[in-house]
Amino acid sequence: MKFRVERDALADAVAWTAKSLPSRPSVPVLAGAMLRVTDGRLQVSGFDYEVSNQVDVEVQADADGATLVSGRLLAEITKALPAKPVEMAAVGSHLELVCGSARFTLPTMPVEDYPSLPELPASAGRVDAPTFAAAVAQVAMAAGRDETLPMMTGVRIELSGDKLALLATDRYRLAVREITWAPDDPSIDVNALVPARTLADTAKTLGPLGGEVTIALGGSGGGAGEGMIGFVGGTRRTTSRLLDGQSYPPVRSLFAPSYSSEARVTVPALIEVVKRVALVAEKATPVRLSFSEDGLVVEAGGTEEARASEAMETVVPFTGETMTVAFNPQYLLEGLSALGAPTAVFSFNDPFKPAVITPAGEDGAVIEGFRYLIMPIRVGR
Amino acid sequence: MWSTSDILHVDMDAFFASVEIRRRPALRGLPVVVGGTGNRGVVTSATYEARAFGIRSAMPAMRARALCPHAIFLPGDMQAYAEASRAVMALFREFTPLVEQLSVDEAFLDVSGARRLFGTPEEIAVLIRRRMAAEQQLTCSIGVAPNKFLAKLGSTRAKPDGMIVIPPDGVLEFLHPLPVSALWGVGKRTEESLRRMGLSTVGDVAQASRAMLRAAVGQAAAEHLHELAWGRDSRRVSTERVDKSLGSETTFETDVADAEALRRTILWLSQQVATRARAADTAGRTISVKLRFADFRTITRSRTLHTPTDVAQEIFRTAVELTEAARGGQKLRLIGVRLEGLVEVAGSARQPALDEPEHSWRDAEVATDAVTAKFGRGVVRPASLVKKRPEQGSPARPQT
Numbered sequence: 001m002k003f004r005v006e007r008d009a010l011a012d013a014v015a016w017t018a019k020s021l022p023s024r025p026s027v028p029v030l031a032g033a034m035l036r037v038t039d040g041r042l043q044v045s046g047f048d049y050e051v052s053n054q055v056d057v058e059v060q061a062d063a064d065g066a067t068l069v070s071g072r073l074l075a076e077i078t079k080a081l082p083a084k085p086v087e088m089a090a091v092g093s094h095l096e097l098v099c100g101s102a103r104f105t106l107p108t109m110p111v112e113d114y115p116s117l118p119e120l121p122a123s124a125g126r127v128d129a130p131t132f133a134a135a136v137a138q139v140a141m142a143a144g145r146d147e148t149l150p151m152m153t154g155v156r157i158e159l160s161g162d163k164l165a166l167l168a169t170d171r172y173r174l175a176v177r178e179i180t181w182a183p184d185d186p187s188i189d190v191n192a193l194v195p196a197r198t199l200a201d202t203a204k205t206l207g208p209l210g211g212e213v214t215i216a217l218g219g220s221g222g223g224a225g226e227g228m229i230g231f232v233g234g235t236r237r238t239t240s241r242l243l244d245g246q247s248y249p250p251v252r253s254l255f256a257p258s259y260s261s262e263a264r265v266t267v268p269a270l271i272e273v274v275k276r277v278a279l280v281a282e283k284a285t286p287v288r289l290s291f292s293e294d295g296l297v298v299e300a301g302g303t304e305e306a307r308a309s310e311a312m313e314t315v316v317p318f319t320g321e322t323m324t325v326a327f328n329p330q331y332l333l334e335g336l337s338a339l340g341a342p343t344a345v346f347s348f349n350d351p352f353k354p355a356v357i358t359p360a361g362e363d364g365a366v367i368e369g370f371r372y373l374i375m376p377i378r379v380g381r
Numbered sequence: 382m383w384s385t386s387d388i389l390h391v392d393m394d395a396f397f398a399s400v401e402i403r404r405r406p407a408l409r410g411l412p413v414v415v416g417g418t419g420n421r422g423v424v425t426s427a428t429y430e431a432r433a434f435g436i437r438s439a440m441p442a443m444r445a446r447a448l449c450p451h452a453i454f455l456p457g458d459m460q461a462y463a464e465a466s467r468a469v470m471a472l473f474r475e476f477t478p479l480v481e482q483l484s485v486d487e488a489f490l491d492v493s494g495a496r497r498l499f500g501t502p503e504e505i506a507v508l509i510r511r512r513m514a515a516e517q518q519l520t521c522s523i524g525v526a527p528n529k530f531l532a533k534l535g536s537t538r539a540k541p542d543g544m545i546v547i548p549p550d551g552v553l554e555f556l557h558p559l560p561v562s563a564l565w566g567v568g569k570r571t572e573e574s575l576r577r578m579g580l581s582t583v584g585d586v587a588q589a590s591r592a593m594l595r596a597a598v599g600q601a602a603a604e605h606l607h608e609l610a611w612g613r614d615s616r617r618v619s620t621e622r623v624d625k626s627l628g629s630e631t632t633f634e635t636d637v638a639d640a641e642a643l644r645r646t647i648l649w650l651s652q653q654v655a656t657r658a659r660a661a662d663t664a665g666r667t668i669s670v671k672l673r674f675a676d677f678r679t680i681t682r683s684r685t686l687h688t689p690t691d692v693a694q695e696i697f698r699t700a701v702e703l704t705e706a707a708r709g710g711q712k713l714r715l716i717g718v719r720l721e722g723l724v725e726v727a728g729s730a731r732q733p734a735l736d737e738p739e740h741s742w743r744d745a746e747v748a749t750d751a752v753t754a755k756f757g758r759g760v761v762r763p764a765s766l767v768k769k770r771p772e773q774g775s776p777a778r779p780q781t
Contacts, residue, residue: 144687146687148684169735170687171687171734171735171736172687172732172734172735173735174735249736251735254735254736328732354735373735375732375733375734375735375737377731377732377733378731378732378733
């Protein structure tokens, strides 16, 4: 194997593959980045039995072949290289890398010991890459991090006709985003539970590439790619094992059929106020939002500890009885930031039931497609 | 280095046993052991008469019986000891507000501000011991020293019913001849490592080079030991000590393998822990279980929850999972449940889950607390605990 490649393209490719490599691999070869040259193209791949990443880079190939080197080390090296063409060649059990006047010799691992990457499941359809990336970013933060509740660590993707819905919850808040996509089969009706971190990383990578992302989903019939999902965008592809989502709770039913009161608040102003007031809120203690005809008062802290309060206006005057709701400030801030809109609409029934936050335009008109459900903190015994 | 010796460590002598003798004066002068009335219990306290036979705290009752068959074994009465403890602590607080309670029967007192009112630290120690005997009919041992570490060493050396004053210029004279095991943090293994290096007294440790200490016990411990060996301890007497964990454990009358029986015991222990947590307005995120197998092998397993809890049902569920995962079907001799990482339930705020019913287990348990407060313990309890008493031997020992 011998080739010449542009430094930036190589560094990007290696950095991306190396990022998902396990830091403590179950077998040493899994810490490797596989470099394979065929037909004038370099394929860089990484795999940890759960997630596989693969990217194609155009190179000037002198000789085909494959080699396996430490992904992390190669990533650090390529990042530090000067902006000059890079020459790489497999020599015996080593990889020689020359860039300008810098020269590296890296030990290689046996290519034949490296597991073969899972096959990409069949394509299910395509979605606009930036839209998909934005949608994933809106919901993924609501997924749980508690490994003892594996189902909550996933983002549920529901594919129904030309609707693509993403749902995530950690049992304390729930984010739902609905977008449209182009299914290969217009009557498709399937869902999949994807590890949230993998999905977030993948979407973050594929979004800026533009174009479309192909979603590939293994059937349940025991064929190739069962229990797998794949994402392809540009020259990059990722596969991930799915989580078992068979008993995923019917979370949509947590939204009430109707809400008795509504408040509209300017998002950037509220985020600032909550951040400021929350400074006195110790871990796991709430910020309290009181909506009344006079506007909104945000408070935190108790009678004996530090206290803070700040008043702000609502976009349209709040009507009805004063509503005081307490939230975990982190959940509230993450929800507000996820709205991606100038105005937030709070919908309530009572201070102890889940509240909904939806995005709205400057004029206060609700923008459909995203809902964030948040369970208030109960204060008092 | 030190200006004055104004830290007191007061340690009650054979506390539980002494409280028993106080209400049964006929037992005075006899070997009395508290705990381990059953076959399987553990000694929680023993009079000095009993200790003369080699009986020690935490010793299996069986062994204590073998050592001294004619000793008087009494069941523990935690309520009485807690009451006595409160009275003792109240006595300390009459001398200084700076009382750091370490457990039911010992405390550090900073009397630096009490000189005007009550005299020198030494005079205060004498006064405390005199009033303790007169008002509580209990004896205690006191160490008076420039810091907490030395004060505690002093009271240990003064036991029973004595006191030692370590003046600032007498620290090294007192400290250096002591065996290394006197240093706080030196257990059997560290002691052995030090001995292998030829360090057997505190003085040896003080004179040893840092490099040598590091080689024996590692970087962090070396620094720590070196400081202590020179009598240095910068910890203040802190009145705000909040318990970091609370737990309850029980030793079975006979080893138990039956999962159902264990579940009942775990439920019972979880309830005790949760009730105490709620009473103290605290909740904990980490739940741990302690399992002792038939061969005395003891393990602990823990899990951290998303949010702090003070709900018996949540503690129970987690504790059962931990137990069953770690037990592998083996018989257990002892089981304990502990709630760790305690935080104050600030403003009693709690984050419920989205799918949580409006009236939760917690509400039911809080209602039970109220009924218990009015009608006494055990009036309301889970159905599974109604008929059968949970498998248990010695009374569950509340621990802080």
